[in-house]
Amino acid sequence: MNPYHTLPSVDSLLQDERLRPLPPSLVREAVRGELDAAREAIAAGAHPPARELLLERILGRIASAQRPSLHRVVNATGVILHTNLGRAPIDREIFDGAKAVATGYCNLEYDLATGKRGDRYAHAAAALRELLGCEDTLIVNNNAAAVFLILNTFARGKEAIVSRGELVEIGGNFRIPEVMASSGAKMVEVGTTNKTRLTDYEAAIGEETAMVMKVHKSNYTIEGFSAEVGMEEITGLARERGLVDYYDLGSAYLPDLPWGLGKGEPSLSRILRDPPSLLSFSGDKLFGGVQAGIILGRKPLIDRLKRNQLLRMFRVDKFTLALLERTVLAYRRGEIDKIPALRKLFATPERLRERAETLRKRLPIPAEIVASETYVGGGTMPNRKIPTVVLALEGDARTLEEAFRRSGVIGRIEKERFVLDLRTVEEGDFGQVVEAAKNIVRSEE
């Protein structure tokens, strides 16, 4: 018999009970798609699928067409601030608080005391000022926008001095020289790749100089014969000469960091003991909040930033401000466990080992608990290893890596084994990991 004739017709499939309640256009598309696929398979020599199998595939196709493409995954790579996986996760309670703000109306630009127009930037700003003891703050979309806005406001058509050792590329096309050029600032490079001294900055100051800038090297380090000038010295020099000093810090952290990470990487509180006139950092690197560019600085300078027309293009929405303010308030209460990135970073190996035991018992695939090392990530703290504990799964590493990845669990391959890193997998992720493992085992049977 002609194998094509054993395929059910479109009409007969459309009559199926399970398909009838679903959106007709989606159903028709899925039915046609699966029938086409079946015909192609037959042409390639396969048997025609049974009606039931065909229906299952159609239902699967409809389900995946209705799923948003951006969805939750489990980060089992161990890299805490994984840029490709959305950097810092947001705490559930903080999110719930912000949810109420975003799903209704809110006092974003409305002063409830006077009934007059309010300042959108005032919300998170007050909490930040109190947390950090800085004069004033401004929040923009991300730190890249902060860098651009600051350069554009203070150094457009003028000169900004920066060390050659700090002309970094942060990734995703963010390169300091290019950003400076597009902001309208004239870059004046000083020093060499490995050494820059205060006298280099001094010698470069001229009539056209508006700013002395320091950029945190973030994702790379210079070892060996090297020297850079500390921000305090740059600030001192700029003050003396009546220039703006600006520190693009990239990533900022507050509590003292474990695993020796603080070595050579001062905390924000430490940097602010001798505050630069302007400083900016990302809201979702080690600060552990939402994507934002957080600018701290002297009030007259922040006021000038607020008067730049470009601010409108970089402005944050109510949801970001609501999340950020709640994160800052959690810091003020000392609730580090409300900062998921820090909670993951601080977890002890003993704690991770317990976690690994619990997960191993639930996994349908045999696994060994192994001590290992990982990184903070997100273009911060390069070459700084932190201890971790992984579950190394039995089976072909590459096959497992792909199968888990396709179910939204991203692990890594270490010494030819597929591993799940417990530094970034928390109890709340176990359900999804176990579900993925069960499906993988089932599909192998």
Ligand SMILES: *Cc1c(COP(=O)(O)O)cnc(C)c1O
């Ligand atoms: C990460 C980083 C940026 C860019 O920050 P985003 O928040 O990703 O826009 C800029 N400068 C430095 C030094 C950085 O480390």
